[in-house]
Amino acid sequence: MSLVIRPCHDGGLTALRALARDPSLAREFEPLQTDAGFDDLMGDPHLPRELRWIAWLDGTPAGFCFCFLAPTHVGSFAMARLGVVEPFRRRGVATALLAATCAAIEPIRERHGLRELSVSAWEANPAAEAFATRHGFRHARDFWRMERPRGPVGTPVWPAGVSLRIFDGSEPALLDFNDAYNRAFAEHYHFMRTTPEETRAVVVQSHFRADGVALAYRDAACVGFCRNARFGEAGEVAVIGTVPEARAIGLGRALLRWGVAWLQDDDASPIYLMVDGENEGALRLYRSEGFQVARTRHHWSRPVTGT
Ligand SMILES: CC(C)(COP(=O)(O)OP(=O)(O)OC[C@H]1O[C@@H](n2cnc3c(N)ncnc32)[C@H](O)[C@@H]1OP(=O)(O)O)[C@@H](O)C(=O)NCCC(=O)NCCS
Numbered sequence: 001m002s003l004v005i006r007p008c009h010d011g012g013l014t015a016l017r018a019l020a021r022d023p024s025l026a027r028e029f030e031p032l033q034t035d036a037g038f039d040d041l042m043g044d045p046h047l048p049r050e051l052r053w054i055a056w057l058d059g060t061p062a063g064f065c066f067c068f069l070a071p072t073h074v075g076s077f078a079m080a081r082l083g084v085v086e087p088f089r090r091r092g093v094a095t096a097l098l099a100a101t102c103a104a105i106e107p108i109r110e111r112h113g114l115r116e117l118s119v120s121a122w123e124a125n126p127a128a129e130a131f132a133t134r135h136g137f138r139h140a141r142d143f144w145r146m147e148r149p150r151g152p153v154g155t156p157v158w159p160a161g162v163s164l165r166i167f168d169g170s171e172p173a174l175l176d177f178n179d180a181y182n183r184a185f186a187e188h189y190h191f192m193r194t195t196p197e198e199t200r201a202v203v204v205q206s207h208f209r210a211d212g213v214a215l216a217y218r219d220a221a222c223v224g225f226c227r228n229a230r231f232g233e234a235g236e237v238a239v240i241g242t243v244p245e246a247r248a249i250g251l252g253r254a255l256l257r258w259g260v261a262w263l264q265d266d267d268a269s270p271i272y273l274m275v276d277g278e279n280e281g282a283l284r285l286y287r288s289e290g291f292q293v294a295r296t297r298h299h300w301s302r303p304v305t306g307t
Contacts, residue, residue, distance in 0.1 A: 040205040078117045159218075184244075208229065212262055240273070253288075
């Protein structure tokens, strides 16, 4: 048996796309099932090209890994996404891909203040769980995909002094959005800090819809936002947040209603969002607006300490 791990440069993306669409991996890699979703994910500013690999088993593509590197509160964390097609499992392919990932992040560990490596999978996935445990990862967090059936949605009630502006693509609006996002999520688990340049890269992606972004202003300050995204038939309330000084005034609920109404008007189905299973406030809000947990995503984590 010959097992070779090769970097996946742009020329290798066709092989990666084909692997990700194998029926044995399609559920785990849902965003890669459409060409637009695939291109967006591969173009994600937090996914360095040098952290992508394809595993070849006896000359046939058998699996892949791509690894996000995201600056967070202090330093950064890495999130490896591994997939091995069914016939090639239990032959050490994912183990070799993980080893390639670890070898590649070691030389950049200090520069990025890298502290943690994560893997994740949808429940139920005994293979992923066993693989994570075998490699020293511990369960760290669950995220929920919540869905809302189409139906009547409440009218947004904007708190006093708050007005809504639809994202106009201008530089000041982009900077407001980037800044409000960083402030709103600063305390969150696996917060991904973004620079204006990274936000600029997102607004040119296929799933991005400028008219699907609402920015809430109080006086001259952007204090909240809701960004919707379309992935094929489905529609996601992709990012929603309010800055600390604009919480508990009903702004989150108003933004959520705006987002759901926008997606319904755009004929999205289903409408969903992802939420940290320990974010009690957000969970209460989403449940009260008709969202229910549809799937659970487990995250496992292991410290990156250097060799
Ligand atoms: C999880 C996955 C990546 C493992 O790939 P793989 O190439 O089969 O993994 P390896 O052969 O390197 O397995 C290494 C160890 O993990 C554990 N393991 C992997 N799959 C397992 C399974 N189905 N049952 C029990 N243990 C398992 C074992 O300890 C194994 O060592 P062993 O075969 O010597 O007992 C693969 O099943 C997969 O692609 N699943 C769908 C995508 C996915 O879940 N991705 C998230 C990964 S965290």
